[in-house]
Amino acid sequence: MGRYLVRRVLYGLLVLVGVNLLTFALFFTVNTPDDMARLNIGGKRVTQDQIDKWKAERGYDKPLYVNAKETGLRQVTNTVFWERSVSLFALQFGRSDASGASDIGHEIGERMVVSLQLAVPLFVLQVIASVGFALVLVFFKNSRIDFWGVVLCVLMLSISSLFYIIVGQFLFSRVLRLVPISGWAGGLDAVRFLVLPMLLSLLSRLGTEGRLYRAMFLEEIGRDYVRTARAKGLGEAVVLGRHVLRNALIPIITSAGSYLPYVFLGSLVFESFFGIPGLGAYAIEAISGQDFAIVRSMVFIGSLLYVASYVLVDVAYTWVDPRVRLQ
Amino acid sequence: MMWPKLVLLWSDVAVLLLVVALGFVAWRVRGDAQRRRDWLKVFRQPAALCSAVVLGVFLLVAVADSLHFRRALPTAGGNAVAYATRVESGLDVVLDPLVRGREVTYSAPLASRAFAKATVGTERVYPRLLHGGAHLVDDTTERTGDVLVRALGGLVAGAVAAGAFALAVGWLAMGRAGFGRARRGETAVPWGTALLTVTVLGALVGAVVSLAPHYHVLGTDRTGNDVLYQALKSVRTAFVIGTLSTLATLPLAVGLGIVAGYFRGWVDEAVQYLYTVLSSIPNVLLIAACVLMMQVFLDTHPELFETGAERADLRLFLLCVILGLTGWAGLCRLVRAETLKLRELEYVQAATAFGVGPWRIMARHVFPNVVHLVVISTVLDFSALVLYEAVLSYVGVGVDPTMNSFGGMINLARSEMSRDPVVWWSFAAAFGFMVSLVLVANLFADGVRDAFDPRARVFRARRPVSAKEAGG
Numbered sequence: 001m002g003r004y005l006v007r008r009v010l011y012g013l014l015v016l017v018g019v020n021l022l023t024f025a026l027f028f029t030v031n032t033p034d035d036m037a038r039l040n041i042g043g044k045r046v047t048q049d050q051i052d053k054w055k056a057e058r059g060y061d062k063p064l065y066v067n068a069k070e071t072g073l074r075q076v077t078n079t080v081f082w083e084r085s086v087s088l089f090a091l092q093f094g095r096s097d098a099s100g101a102s103d104i105g106h107e108i109g110e111r112m113v114v115s116l117q118l119a120v121p122l123f124v125l126q127v128i129a130s131v132g133f134a135l136v137l138v139f140f141k142n143s144r145i146d147f148w149g150v151v152l153c154v155l156m157l158s159i160s161s162l163f164y165i166i167v168g169q170f171l172f173s174r175v176l177r178l179v180p181i182s183g184w185a186g187g188l189d190a191v192r193f194l195v196l197p198m199l200l201s202l203l204s205r206l207g208t209e210g211r212l213y214r215a216m217f218l219e220e221i222g223r224d225y226v227r228t229a230r231a232k233g234l235g236e237a238v239v240l241g242r243h244v245l246r247n248a249l250i251p252i253i254t255s256a257g258s259y260l261p262y263v264f265l266g267s268l269v270f271e272s273f274f275g276i277p278g279l280g281a282y283a284i285e286a287i288s289g290q291d292f293a294i295v296r297s298m299v300f301i302g303s304l305l306y307v308a309s310y311v312l313v314d315v316a317y318t319w320v321d322p323r324v325r326l327q
Numbered sequence: 328m329m330w331p332k333l334v335l336l337w338s339d340v341a342v343l344l345l346v347v348a349l350g351f352v353a354w355r356v357r358g359d360a361q362r363r364r365d366w367l368k369v370f371r372q373p374a375a376l377c378s379a380v381v382l383g384v385f386l387l388v389a390v391a392d393s394l395h396f397r398r399a400l401p402t403a404g405g406n407a408v409a410y411a412t413r414v415e416s417g418l419d420v421v422l423d424p425l426v427r428g429r430e431v432t433y434s435a436p437l438a439s440r441a442f443a444k445a446t447v448g449t450e451r452v453y454p455r456l457l458h459g460g461a462h463l464v465d466d467t468t469e470r471t472g473d474v475l476v477r478a479l480g481g482l483v484a485g486a487v488a489a490g491a492f493a494l495a496v497g498w499l500a501m502g503r504a505g506f507g508r509a510r511r512g513e514t515a516v517p518w519g520t521a522l523l524t525v526t527v528l529g530a531l532v533g534a535v536v537s538l539a540p541h542y543h544v545l546g547t548d549r550t551g552n553d554v555l556y557q558a559l560k561s562v563r564t565a566f567v568i569g570t571l572s573t574l575a576t577l578p579l580a581v582g583l584g585i586v587a588g589y590f591r592g593w594v595d596e597a598v599q600y601l602y603t604v605l606s607s608i609p610n611v612l613l614i615a616a617c618v619l620m621m622q623v624f625l626d627t628h629p630e631l632f633e634t635g636a637e638r639a640d641l642r643l644f645l646l647c648v649i650l651g652l653t654g655w656a657g658l659c660r661l662v663r664a665e666t667l668k669l670r671e672l673e674y675v676q677a678a679t680a681f682g683v684g685p686w687r688i689m690a691r692h693v694f695p696n697v698v699h700l701v702v703i704s705t706v707l708d709f710s711a712l713v714l715y716e717a718v719l720s721y722v723g724v725g726v727d728p729t730m731n732s733f734g735g736m737i738n739l740a741r742s743e744m745s746r747d748p749v750v751w752w753s754f755a756a757a758f759g760f761m762v763s764l765v766l767v768a769n770l771f772a773d774g775v776r777d778a779f780d781p782r783a784r785v786f787r788a789r790r791p792v793s794a795k796e797a798g799g
Contacts, residue, residue, distance in 0.1 A: 018604035023616060030620040039623055154773075158710065158766040160717045162737045163758055170744050181745075261609065268611055269718055287615040288723045295616055302609035 008314060012307035019303040020085045023296050028080070033060040039290055040097055058097060058293075059083055084293070093297040096286075104297050107282060115278030117190055118271070122198050126209070127256050129202055134213035135240055138221065150214070156207025161200075165273045168200040182275035197274045201267055212255060213248075220248045249320045257313035261305035331396040332410045336637060337644035338567045342393040345570055346386075365699075368778035373520040375774025378767035380524045385764055388559055389566035392418035395636070414636035418563075422556050424540045428458035430551035436752050437474055437542045439466035459543045474542065478534045485533015486526050493525040546752035548739065558756045560731035565764060568647060568716045568726075569709040575651020576708075580658035581701060585689050587659075588666025598663070602656035610653065611722065617649040618724040639727035646719075646726060650712065658704045665697050699779040706775045710768035717761065733761045 037054040038046050055061040060080055067078045076082055084094065093104035137149040173181040179196045220226070221244055229239045271280035279298065286294035356362045370376050394417040397410040419426060433442035439460025440453040447454055455466065463469045497518060498506050509518040535555070538544050545554040587598035605613075625631075625642060632638040669675060670693065678688050713733075719725035720734020728735060740754035 014600070015603050015607050018600065019608055022604060023608075026616060026620060030624060035623050035627060039626075154769055155762075155766065158762050158769050159758075160714045160733075160737070160761060160765075162717055162721060162734075163762075166737070166741055166744055166754065170749075174745070269721065272722075283612060283615075284722055287612075287619070290619055290622075292616075292619070295612065295619070299608055299612045299616065302612055303607040306607040306609075 005311065005315070008311050012311060015307055016089070016300070016303055020088060020300065023299050024081060024085050027292055027296065028064055033080070036060070036097070036292060058095070084296070088297065088300045094293060097291045097293045104294055108279065108297065108301065111277060111279045111282050114184070114276060115271070115280065118194055118197065118267075118276060118278060121194075122201055123256075123260065125198065126202060126205060126259075127252070130206060130209035131213055131245070131252065133206060133210040134217055135245070137210070137214045138217040138244075139236060139240055141218070141221075150211065153207040153211040153214075156203070157211065158207075159204075161204040161269060164200045164204040165197075165270065168196060168203075169273070172196055182273065184276050193274065193276065197267075197270045197276065201270055209255075213252065216248050216251045217244055220244050223247075250317060253313055253316050253320060257309050257316070260309035260312070261302060331398045334395040334397055334414050334634075334637070336393075336395055336414075336640040338571065338640050338647070339393045339395055341571050341574075341644070341647075342390060342563075342567060345574070346390060365778050367515060369771075369774045370516045372774045372777070373517045374770045376517060376521050377524040378770040378774070380521055381528065381763065381767040382771055384528060385562055385566065385767075388418065389563040391421065392416045392560060392563035393567075397634075412634055414634055418559065422539075422559065425543075425553040425556040428543070428553060430456050430458065430543070430547045432547070432549060432551050433750055434459055434543055434547045434551075436544060436546040436554075437470075437538070438546065439463060439470050439542075442750070456543075459547075460541065462541055474538065477537045477541065481534040481537025482530045483533070485536065486530035488533065489529020490522065490526040492529075493522050497522070545756045548753055549743075554753050554756045557731050557736060557753075558760045561733045561736060561757070562760065562764065564643065564726055564730060564732040565713045565716060565761070567643060568650070569712045569768070571644070571647035572650035572654065572712050573705045573708045575648050576655040576658060577651075577701060577705075579652070580655035580704075581662055581694070581697065583655075584659040584662025585666050585693050585697065588663040589670055589685065589689055589693060591667070595663070598659070602659050605653065606656040611719070611724075613653050614649060614719065615722065615724040617653065618646060618719075621645045621649065635729060639730045642727045643730060650715075654708075658700065661700050661704070662697050665700060666693055669693050669696055703772075703776050703779055706768070706772040710765045710772065713761070713765050713768065733757050 033055050034051055037051040041050055041054060062078060062080050064080050067075050070078050093108065096102050096104055137146050140146050169181055172178050179192055184193055226239060226243060229243050268280040268284055271278045272284040283298040356366055395414050397414055400409045400411055434456055435442055440455055444451045445454050460466050460470055463473060497509065501509060508514050512519060535544055543553050547553055583598045587595040632641060675688060675692050678692055716725055716732060717734035717737055720732050721738050725734050726732045736753055736757035740757060743750035743753055
């Protein structure tokens with residue numbers, strides 16, 4: 001188990017290296033630092049002096065991969081690649097490209113706290129709601145409830161999350177005036193601002209996940225042990241709740257685990273719609289402001305969370321199902 | 328008579344090629360008994376059949392909107408022919424009244440007066456619209472009756488025309504005997520359901536067609552443009568993204584998947600590493616990064632396009648390529664697993680024993696047996712991509728802002744919904760069109776998945792059988 005985990009972690013690191021190379025190449029081979037400078041300064045007439053100054057301020061005036069002017073190790077370290085990519089592994093994010101250059105690491109630290117307040121309860125509620133909904137459908141299988149439940153699922157998963165947000169804001173904030181439309185406050189006040197995005201996010205994924213889990217449970221229900229349990233005289237609720245749910249945990253963990261990184265990054269759209277100053281909103285701001293330094297840091301963090309969640313899922317397997325021996 | 332200049336945009340070529348390819352595939356399927364059985368299984372399900380009909384109508388709109396041209400401008404004799412800078416499509420010609428019926432600003436659906444008060448002379452009144460209900464003498468008393476008469480007339484005429492059309496096609500295709508069987512519901516394919524769908528659609532279209540030249544059926548937006556027109560134009564954008572992006576994933580997903588599964592060893596390791604790296608990057612961020620790159624490229628190369636439409640279209644096309652290049656990991660994983668299984672089967676072993684080369688085996692024996700995965704994932708991804716387009720356009724990394732798209736409509740609707748009184752029709756139009764497109768795509772995809780891969784069923788709920796039906 002220990003050795004397996006070490007291997008997984010090392011592989012994860014390798015993946016991160018790949019991500020880094022990929023995004024770096026993507027950003028700097030398609031566009032030169034000059035292009036980026038021109039874009040950031042804006043305007044039609046940009047002089048070479050302005051460009052050079054912009055590049056020097058942000059450290060883009062060095063060679064990309066190999067610095068021929070230096071000697072020894074400095075040939076590699078005194079380059080854009082080293083300063084802007086390798087340092088990410090030490091969680092040194094540097095400064096943003098925008099004019100009022102802020103420290104990205106500091107921003108991320110502050111925003112992560114906000115994102116987590118939305119993400120952690122949401123993740124837990126999401127799994128409970130979807131699994132619960134699916135269990136109800138399976139309990140009433142081949143009845144009217146099941147039929148219309150699935151129809152509802154298909155309808156719900158055909159609706160864009162943007163519609164949920166706009167209708168939800170309109171209904172709950174404008175018409176009923178139950179919660180503020182958007183905004184943020186620290187401490188306990190945050191609850192007021194979090195209720196609506198959380199509810200809408202739950203709703204927007206309920207169709208997809210409810211149907212997925214229902215199919216998983218139905219497949220599990222066809223197995224021999226379920227027949228045995230029923231033959232013993234156990235009630236349907238006990239069969240479902242105790243036996244089927246336990247055995248369906250592995251697929252549930254897999255699908256929930258793959259969703260974990262997105263939860264931590266904060267649902268991009270939800271955060272920006274509701275004015276919640278989390279990581280998702282930060283990423284969207286960076287995208288619309290074409291701030292590559294921030295976008296690359298966010299990509300790195302996203303991949304880091306992805307890799308971490310996969311290791312966690314592996315650990316969860318052994319905990320749920322003792323038959324799974326990691327090697 | 329001066330001929331317009333045909334404009335072949337990148338995505339047009341792709342859409343037209345797609346239609347040709349669909350025709351080719353249909354022709355091949357007719358000749359292949361196994362494939363024909365599979366597809367028949369799809370169309371045997373009433374839900375899948377209905378959604379196929381509706382999807383067909385959407386496809387028709389998208390294709391009509393993909394035939395672009397620039398009108399020739401009238402010139403003084405002898406001069407070289409000049410062409411309009413505006414690129415129009417076949418759909419624009421059909422919807423010409425909507426394009427020209429531009430109002431000043433917002434107007435509600437089927438309204439004859441503007442949405443906001445304006446000063447006429449010295450009074451503040453709701454002014455009459457320039458086009459909506461302009462034929463009415465006294466709009467306050469006549470409007471409701473006029474709308475009802477037109478809508479009902481169109482409804483009936485559309486239903487009759489569509490129903491007759493469907494019956495005629497059925498008669499021609501099946502002959503008298505086959506038609507009788509279909510009428511009694513004895514055929515494998517539920518033709519009755521298809522006929523009903525066509526008739527209902529015809530009625531809807533009929534009502535809209537009879538109203539549209541005289542009213543703004545779905546109202547107008549802030550700049551006075553018809554919302555129905557925008558929604559119909561958005562269908563093409565959604566369709567292009569949905570189909571081209573999945574097509575763009577196929578070469579990498581299928582090629583690398585088969586190669587990895589067949590050769591195993593280091594090739595497999597490399598391919599696995601590649602798709603793990605790709606799928607570990609949050610999708611929206613990766614796409615955003617790629618789109619930003621593309622944007623800079625387009626900005627620095629303005630000489631590549633003659634008109635704004637060409638630029639917007641190249642952006643759409645490149646967006647599809649990006650979505651394809653970033654989205655192949657899922658299908659690749661499936662194809663690889665399937666190939667790992669296939670390469671151990673007897674017929675592949677036999678082929679190896681006969682000395683058939685690996686590339687030939689992959690092309691002749693492995694590829695045809697993973698096609699069902701490709702079909703399933705193509706139709707499944709379609710609806711997901713249509714939804715995705717809206718989110719990406721909202722984030723600002725989707726299609727060009729000048730191009731009509733559902734994401735763009737929603738984005739504008741967002742501020743309209745917070746106005747007082749609420750301007751709800753743009754939002755409702757985007758909602759209605761998008762949900763119906765995605766819903767039918769989902770239903771069709773479920774049908775395809777059930778028919779082609781019974782193992783991966785989503786366990787559709789069966790309609791509960793009532794006691795009477797069960798007894799009799």
